[in-house]
Amino acid sequence: MWHKRFSHIYLEDGVERYPLTRTILGRLSKAKVVTVRNYKDIFARSGQNFQIQKRSPKLILARKKNNLIYEGSMVSQDFGYRNFYYNSLLLNCVYNCDYCYLQGMYPSGNMVVFVNEEDFYQATLKAIEFRPFQEEPLYLCISYDTDLLAYETVVPYATRFIEFTRSQEDLVIELRTKSANWRPLEDVIPNERCILAWTLSPPMVAKAYEQLTPSPEQRIQAIKHCIDRGWPVRLCFDPVLRIKDWEKVYVKFFKEVFKLLPAEKIRDVSLGVFRMNADYYKRIKKQRTDSDILFYPFESSQSLISYPVDERLHMIETLKAALVKFLPAEKIATWT
Amino acid sequence: MKLIITALRQEARPLIEKLGLKQDPASRKIPVYSSDDTLLVITGIGKLYAGIATTHALHLVGNPDDCHLINVGMCGGVGDRIALGEAVAIHKIWDHASGREFFPDMLINHSLQEGSLGTFDEPITTANRPILSCDVVDMEASGVFQAAHLFLAPHQMLFLKVVTDYLDYSTEDYAQMLQYYEQSVDDWMPVLEQDPQLDKPDPVLSVGQETLLTNISEGMRLTETQTHKLHDAALRFLVRGGEDLEIIEPNLNVQPEHKSLRNQLFDSMIQTLNQ
Ligand code: SF4
Numbered sequence: 029m030w031h032k033r034f035s036h037i038y039l040e041d042g043v044e045r046y047p048l049t050r051t052i053l054g055r056l057s058k059a060k061v062v063t064v065r066n067y068k069d070i071f072a073r074s075g076q077n078f079q080i081q082k083r084s085p086k087l088i089l090a091r092k093k094n095n096l097i098y099e100g101s102m103v104s105q106d107f108g109y110r111n112f113y114y115n116s117l118l119l120n121c122v123y124n125c126d127y128c129y130l131q132g133m134y135p136s137g138n139m140v141v142f143v144n145e146e147d148f149y150q151a152t153l154k155a156i157e158f159r160p161f162q163e164e165p166l167y168l169c170i171s172y173d174t175d176l177l178a179y180e181t182v183v184p185y186a187t188r189f190i191e192f193t194r195s196q197e198d199l200v201i202e203l204r205t206k207s208a209n210w211r212p213l214e215d216v217i218p219n220e221r222c223i224l225a226w227t228l229s230p231p232m233v234a235k236a237y238e239q240l241t242p243s244p245e246q247r248i249q250a251i252k253h254c255i256d257r258g259w260p261v262r263l264c265f266d267p268v269l270r271i272k273d274w275e276k277v278y279v280k281f282f283k284e285v286f287k288l289l290p291a292e293k294i295r296d297v298s299l300g301v302f303r304m305n306a307d308y309y310k311r312i313k314k315q316r317t318d319s320d321i322l323f324y325p326f327e328s329s330q331s332l333i334s335y336p337v338d339e340r341l342h343m344i345e346t347l348k349a350a351l352v353k354f355l356p357a358e359k360i361a362t363w364t
Numbered sequence: 365m366k367l368i369i370t371a372l373r374q375e376a377r378p379l380i381e382k383l384g385l386k387q388d389p390a391s392r393k394i395p396v397y398s399s400d401d402t403l404l405v406i407t408g409i410g411k412l413y414a415g416i417a418t419t420h421a422l423h424l425v426g427n428p429d430d431c432h433l434i435n436v437g438m439c440g441g442v443g444d445r446i447a448l449g450e451a452v453a454i455h456k457i458w459d460h461a462s463g464r465e466f467f468p469d470m471l472i473n474h475s476l477q478e479g480s481l482g483t484f485d486e487p488i489t490t491a492n493r494p495i496l497s498c499d500v501v502d503m504e505a506s507g508v509f510q511a512a513h514l515f516l517a518p519h520q521m522l523f524l525k526v527v528t529d530y531l532d533y534s535t536e537d538y539a540q541m542l543q544y545y546e547q548s549v550d551d552w553m554p555v556l557e558q559d560p561q562l563d564k565p566d567p568v569l570s571v572g573q574e575t576l577l578t579n580i581s582e583g584m585r586l587t588e589t590q591t592h593k594l595h596d597a598a599l600r601f602l603v604r605g606g607e608d609l610e611i612i613e614p615n616l617n618v619q620p621e622h623k624s625l626r627n628q629l630f631d632s633m634i635q636t637l638n639q
Contacts, residue, residue, distance in 0.1 A: 031473045033568075034605030036455065038467075058607050060478055062455050062467075070467045075517040084471045087605070122603055181604055181639060209600070211638050240568070240603050242596070
């Protein structure tokens with residue numbers, strides 16, 4: 029009944045000239061191409077239904093004209109880097125996690141790729157030059173409002189950004205993912221300044237709430253492969269969800285993970301409970317009633333919703349205590 | 365509820381007959397026909413009338429959340445890419461007067477071809493046509509879209525137009541144009557009759573694709589783990605927008621003689637899907 033995913037590609041006027049456009053059109057050669065004057069005419073239409081569009085998302089190729097780099101937000105961890113930035117090379121994600129804030133942040137379930145990659149590199153160079161703490165590198169998350177590696181076979185941004193980073197001594201990037209497909213990285217030489225960050229959740233959480241993602245087992249296989257190749261790897265147990273028996277479930281999962289992965293080779297770990305911008309959350313709740321984890325009696329403070337503070341603290345303390353059995357505490361960054 | 369919008373009585377007639385619709389005597393200025401699950405309005409020519417009648421119809425429907433709107437009608441073909449009598453599903457509507465563009469969501473798969481449409485305030489013929497970058501032209505679609513979009517989401521709208529001329533016609537050609545339209549009805553009627561249950565979850569893998577995977581797995585005598593991995597790699601391939609699974613179809617009738625050959629073929633299948 030549904031068109032296949034990415035059956036249509038919407039091309040913003042002027043993007044035909046970018047090499048990345050040609051690469052993508054070549055890789056999705058059967059897609060129907062529709063021209064559009066401004067990408068917002070399709071992406072930002074009113075009244076779109078994010079979840080219904082997710083059944084058959086379309087690709088929009090556009091040029092990002094401004095805000096090519098942003099300062100890091102309070103919802104994310106900076107891992108001690110004071111020059112903390114992120115960019116949005118893609119808007120939206122091929123996966124569809126129940127707890128994902130993108131559902132509330134974007135008006136559309138379609139995916140935008142900004143194809144003017146050179147402009148992103150230039151903006152990054154400028155940010156490196158003018159970074160406030162000159163003695164520290166610029167720390168840039170390149171897979172922030174998306175999962176870049178998951179879509180690498182269509183949009184080869186991750187590998188290209190890694191290559192760009194290689195020549196920039198003062199740049200550290202984080203590539204966060206749930207993908208299990210390490211093959212695009214196979215021909216790329218590992219780099220200490222390119223952190224591959226995998227989000228991991230216990231199998232029952234992944235199965236219930238991380239639609240379309242590879243299983244944790246597959247992700248762990250990919251992580252193992254990348255560690256063996258010499259990539260610096262970060263594990264993100266984030267967001268931790270307050271499911272039934274959460275403590276048992278997560279502690280058991282940590283044991284399984286570190287049975288399979290050499291803890292001493294993990295660069296660091298991030299641990300955080302579920303949290304979301306309150307406005308995004310309000311929007312999501314209006315659109316869907318089908319996910320129990322979105323209907324917890326959350327607490328709202330400083331425009332964020334999360335579990336009540338005592339529950340949050342207890343969760344983090346308990347799980348951090350479980351993690352320090354495998355890694356030194358200074359390698360564990362937490363968010364409460 | 366299905367809401368069908370047509371500009372002319374002649375466009376509505378075959379639908380009224382096929383769907384067994386009854387006229388609503390209370391609605392005289394804007395003709396309305398209905399059955400239990402369908403409401404049809406005849407708007408008259410031009411986007412202003414189209415917008416007014418669409419709004420009227422949506423008020424009659426009451427609950428727009430359950431509504432699926434279909435604008436059906438005749439249109440002129442710009443160039444001959446689309447044959448006379450052929451139906452086009454519209455993926456872009458361009459309003460000539462305002463220059464604005466509107467996009468219905470293209471979520472439901474059907475066999476019709478697709479194209480872009482320009483809505484004009486006056487009939488377009490070869491004598492007065494500007495340079496056009498759209499595939500077809502009409503006089504209502506942008507009015508229908510704008511009015512409907514106040515109440516409906518873009519996935520609740522479908523614009524279906526039948527090419528009945530190439531912008532070179534006179535009044536004598538009208539009977540022939542109507543004939544093109546009427547003869548096309550059977551081609552696109554199934555699209556209209558489809559009841560898109562958009563809230564129903566849809567598996568990424570179709571039944572045919574599941575069968576293909578099962579057959580490959582049985583033919584090659586894959587282990588349970590391999591079968592699972594193949595299924596998973598195929599799913600992920602399609603999630604990323606991969607074309608059909610025909611890339612692994614050559615393995616359908618392969619029956620490897622040794623385990624090692626089977627494992628080799630399995631690895632190469634996974635590699636293909638992961639690329
Ligand atoms: S993988 Fe990340 S970005 Fe993608 S849907 Fe899940 S939470 Fe959102």
